[in-house]
Amino acid sequence: MTQATRVHVAVPNAPYDVHVGEGVLQGIAAATAGADRVAVVSDREVCALHGDLRRHGVDAPMLEFDGGESIKTLGVLEEVLDFCAASSLSRSSILVAYGGGTVGDLTGMAASLFKRGLRVIQVPTTLLAQVDASVGGKTAINLAAGKNLAGTFHQPHAVFCDTGLLGTLSEAEYQSGLGEVIKTALIEGEPALAQLESISRDLGARAVTALSDTVARCVTTKARVVVSDPEERGARRSLNLGHTFAHAIEHAAGYGRVPHGIAVAVGLQLAASASERVYASSTDLGERIGRLLSAFGLPADLEELRSRYSLGAALTANALIEGLGHDKKGRVGAPEFVLMRGPGDIELGVMIAEEELRDLLA
């Protein structure tokens, strides 16, 4: 193990630790030792590349899926729940999610529902899931009407972010995680943003130290925000920076066409532009975000996203505005945005006039 960091998430009733670093997965057998039974839901490709969790001492029934948004349905959720029943899990058992964000969302939701709740351990295997999705207890599946429209808050029992698993990610998967990394630095504040800028080259190259350090920093920010507001009644909404736009992009493109973190990356750029308009101020934030996006090989704006994914016909301003109406954060008929006056200076619940939106999304 090179460096291991433990981040404590002090949510009420059920605090837990996030273990970050190369090789931390070797601790999972000990973490499951207190359960009467264990069962594992895995990503098939991750198991093929890295071995399943038996390799790490977890001897348990296993269910494998191909990851991706297509598994986040009530039908697949039922398969997982039936697997829990077939594995004779009780309320004293532990379910383990071993895969990317979609496996984690699905498995976390099953764990929150089976017998009205048992413990789940998250083993995120993508950068996106390590820096964002696996910490904080949000679970979800998609409905026909929109992404993540049904879910629960169910904090994990423990999280293992083994950065040794990230070397096999495709470039697109890795870039997708970098979108959330930029978001997290913007929420944390100027020092975090400057630090990210300073290591952007190493991070783009997946250098071991830069990677472990970045995941630990992101998890620390996420933990701080989640602890302040576990069920997203207020402050936690800051984590949705860029996400209202991102969800509209994903909705208009069709789920799964644009990786979530890449939609978020472009959403951050849109949030920066929207912030300049709303606050009638000129900052260098858009430019700095653009430089980071380019350094990471991410599309730098909406136009570049359209051309890279051949989505010019789908991602029209009209379609995006229609998609904004499906965002679940706001009250009926009025999408709300998370904007920023500067790094770490986040404002929630901002409304934007439709004509402004049309300009932004043109």
Next chain:
Amino acid sequence: MTQATRVHVAVPNAPYDVHVGEGVLQGIAAATAGADRVAVVSDREVCALHGDLRRHGVDAPMLEFDGGESIKTLGVLEEVLDFCAASSLSRSSILVAYGGGTVGDLTGMAASLFKRGLRVIQVPTTLLAQVDASVGGKTAINLAAGKNLAGTFHQPHAVFCDTGLLGTLSEAEYQSGLGEVIKTALIEGEPALAQLESISRDLGARAVTALSDTVARCVTTKARVVVSDPEERGARRSLNLGHTFAHAIEHAAGYGRVPHGIAVAVGLQLAASASERVYASSTDLGERIGRLLSAFGLPADLEELRSRYSLGAALTANALIEGLGHDKKGRVGAPEFVLMRGPGDIELGVMIAEEELRDLLA
């Protein structure tokens, strides 16, 4: 309105009131007034008999189902969630459940999941749901492996137990509720049991005062127990008196063959017999329960249940013991029972040797 009682359920974070009495439903329009939108899930037969909630001033989209266990599936849950999306509900909206326990369980679960949770108002229309299911926040659907195996804890925003709705219940539906009424008196203690015995004739005849009084008493007991342990980590398990046996009966018979409360009624008698064996004591509890069951026209024991529902071949001791293994309360492989040394003197987590169970269930 004849008599109206308000029972306050002081659970942490989200306390609420249960309104009990004939005509209390007229208060529902005011209770929904704070929501940005409202949608209603109803039992079709209840609407045909009593009118839908528009009659009571709730002008909202409505979705109707035939009640019964067959709606407690993930497939129907998805219909309700899609209905929430089609009704453009936000986290500030209210979903109303207008029907028996199955409509309440399903709708409550949808409310807990849609956008990770919005408010639900329960309007229970059966005696079973009024005295038990609608208060306390348990929601559930069934899996192939067993009843109520997936669900959430999601306390309602308000509950309206309008006893004026109970006059149209079939005799079997009404009797089903009386099973839970007996259970609640046994949990509450000797005065409650004696009081129930004293009004058993009026209650069997659905006399207005006896009915309102009984529902209010049951809700008060339930509220007290739920407040002491909202997520069923300990004391709340006392409410499962008779239920481990009842679930085994329902499992062995096939869901929906024996109404839940009637299975509970026989389960109470089995719990009394089991208690006598385990505590090697002789009490008159079994006899008193038997007299109440007979007074209410309920099957007085397992034998009578088998013959009344022609389930002699299904409800064998073997099948019932197999069904006990599916109970979700205990740890893996060891069903736990709620027994009683006397009225109000309840013991949780009791294990019973298999040979004793075979004798009991013969």
